[in-house]
Amino acid sequence: MTSLVSLHGVSKTFDSGTQAIAVLDLEVREGEFLSLVGPSGCGKSTALRIIADLIAPTTGGVTWPGNKPEIGFVFQEPTLMPWRTVLGNAQLPLELKGVARAAAQARSRSALARAGLGDFEKAYPRELSGGMKMRVSIARAIAAKPKLLLMDEPFAALDELTRQSLNDDLLKLAREDGITVIFVTHSVYESAYLSDRVVVMTPRPGRVTADIAIAQPAERSAAYRLTPQFTDAAGKISAALGHAMAA
Amino acid sequence: MRNWLTTIVPVAVGIAVLAAWEWAVAHYQVPRFVLPAPSAIAQSFVDDHAQLATATWTTFRIVIEAFALALVTGVALAVLFAQSRIVELALYPYAVILQVTPIIALAPLIIIWVGYEHIDSALLILAWIVAFFPILSNTTLGLRSADRNLIDLFRLYGASRWQILWKLQLPGALPYLLGAMKISGGLALIGAVVAEFAAGTGTATGLGWTITEAGNRLHIETMFAALAILSVMGVAIFFLLSALEWALLHRWHESAVSRQE
Numbered sequence: 469m470t471s472l473v474s475l476h477g478v479s480k481t482f483d484s485g486t487q488a489i490a491v492l493d494l495e496v497r498e499g500e501f502l503s504l505v506g507p508s509g510c511g512k513s514t515a516l517r518i519i520a521d522l523i524a525p526t527t528g529g530v531t532w533p534g535n536k537p538e539i540g541f542v543f544q545e546p547t548l549m550p551w552r553t554v555l556g557n558a559q560l561p562l563e564l565k566g567v568a569r570a571a572a573q574a575r576s577r578s579a580l581a582r583a584g585l586g587d588f589e590k591a592y593p594r595e596l597s598g599g600m601k602m603r604v605s606i607a608r609a610i611a612a613k614p615k616l617l618l619m620d621e622p623f624a625a626l627d628e629l630t631r632q633s634l635n636d637d638l639l640k641l642a643r644e645d646g647i648t649v650i651f652v653t654h655s656v657y658e659s660a661y662l663s664d665r666v667v668v669m670t671p672r673p674g675r676v677t678a679d680i681a682i683a684q685p686a687e688r689s690a691a692y693r694l695t696p697q698f699t700d701a702a703g704k705i706s707a708a709l710g711h712a713m714a715a
Numbered sequence: 716m717r718n719w720l721t722t723i724v725p726v727a728v729g730i731a732v733l734a735a736w737e738w739a740v741a742h743y744q745v746p747r748f749v750l751p752a753p754s755a756i757a758q759s760f761v762d763d764h765a766q767l768a769t770a771t772w773t774t775f776r777i778v779i780e781a782f783a784l785a786l787v788t789g790v791a792l793a794v795l796f797a798q799s800r801i802v803e804l805a806l807y808p809y810a811v812i813l814q815v816t817p818i819i820a821l822a823p824l825i826i827i828w829v830g831y832e833h834i835d836s837a838l839l840i841l842a843w844i845v846a847f848f849p850i851l852s853n854t855t856l857g858l859r860s861a862d863r864n865l866i867d868l869f870r871l872y873g874a875s876r877w878q879i880l881w882k883l884q885l886p887g888a889l890p891y892l893l894g895a896m897k898i899s900g901g902l903a904l905i906g907a908v909v910a911e912f913a914a915g916t917g918t919a920t921g922l923g924w925t926i927t928e929a930g931n932r933l934h935i936e937t938m939f940a941a942l943a944i945l946s947v948m949g950v951a952i953f954f955l956l957s958a959l960e961w962a963l964l965h966r967w968h969e970s971a972v973s974r975q976e
Contacts, residue, residue: 522867539871541867541868543864543867543868545864547862549887551886551887551889551967552967560868560872560882561868561872564872564873564874564878564882565872592967593967594967594968612872
């Protein structure tokens, strides 16, 4: 598979003196679902922000073998504007990119429908549950047709059932649109379920300690969570994380 | 049932107090220049209606102008502060000094500078000084309170500073601004009346002057009439601004949740 983006020798020390990332080398391949797993504060979120060019690395750099693609970002919080309706929120990226209003609305409507929010476009965020707000956040990202989607612990605050249903919908949407996903989580099971590849990071300052490829079946469902294949993958990630914490 | 009670109970209390007042003044034969009966005050509304109407209009105009000016300058300066930390560092202390200096102490100086021949402009400036600060201070806070992640999202999609201001910071600051407007509306009224007191009699012609003038002549019922008008004006300003707040926020803001659900 071709490389979409690579980080080489990336480190980040904040002005406060906190070193978030010691050194990070990472290659992300087109079309893969990559999870970054590690304890809190290991620089996973910082790495996403560096890839999105929201902050600059202290050393090292990010290279895009092709043209820099359209990037989407989903935060841990739904990060919606409370004064805008669901549709208004989903439309924001297209609006900022100067897409004509009618086209932006049509694309946002279709993204909302695909994220399971077809009936809620006129609702305001405060009328929605946590899981539905997160669906709006995802719909907003996919409406802009990103090639790369960066997700920063998006489902951490949700209950288990909501999280599982969002996991399945996310996989489906990413596959349909051919989106490459970099997914930050500290849930071993979530990463084992979603990812083609899991990169495990050490506590702060973060570095990569393990890079685990997972052969995933195309179709995943609740039953898959009970297969030896799944538990084996989770076991490997868990062991690598344990090793990282001890190091 | 509850809505009905919230109207009828205060009105009943008001009528009862007025009736007791009327009765007490008559019964104890309280002199007119100490405490006039409600009926005498009502009579003053009729007798002095021309003077009261002119005074009300003068004060009302100054309050509205000062409030509008405070709104425009407060928001404009807050936007400037939010765009540039240096400008904020340079100007904020002076805005605070202007705010903490008692307006009654500042009034004679402003009136001399502006001149008695432009007394309305002096009153406008004084009312503006009082009304301006809450708008500046709250709007600055609101503009700075924009969600960091939303700012990042805007930047990710290549938003300009102008777009971040217009689509994110200003709507986010709206609840702060509307709260400040309710405070400033009342302050503009206080500022206008206080400034008239400082100006003394004979030059200004608003309700503050009416009260001073009527007091000098022991027309206590006219003083009460002017006071009643000031109260009504204050309540009306507050009510209108509360209605504006509800109109702009009730669909999305958390403050409206308990009233709706």
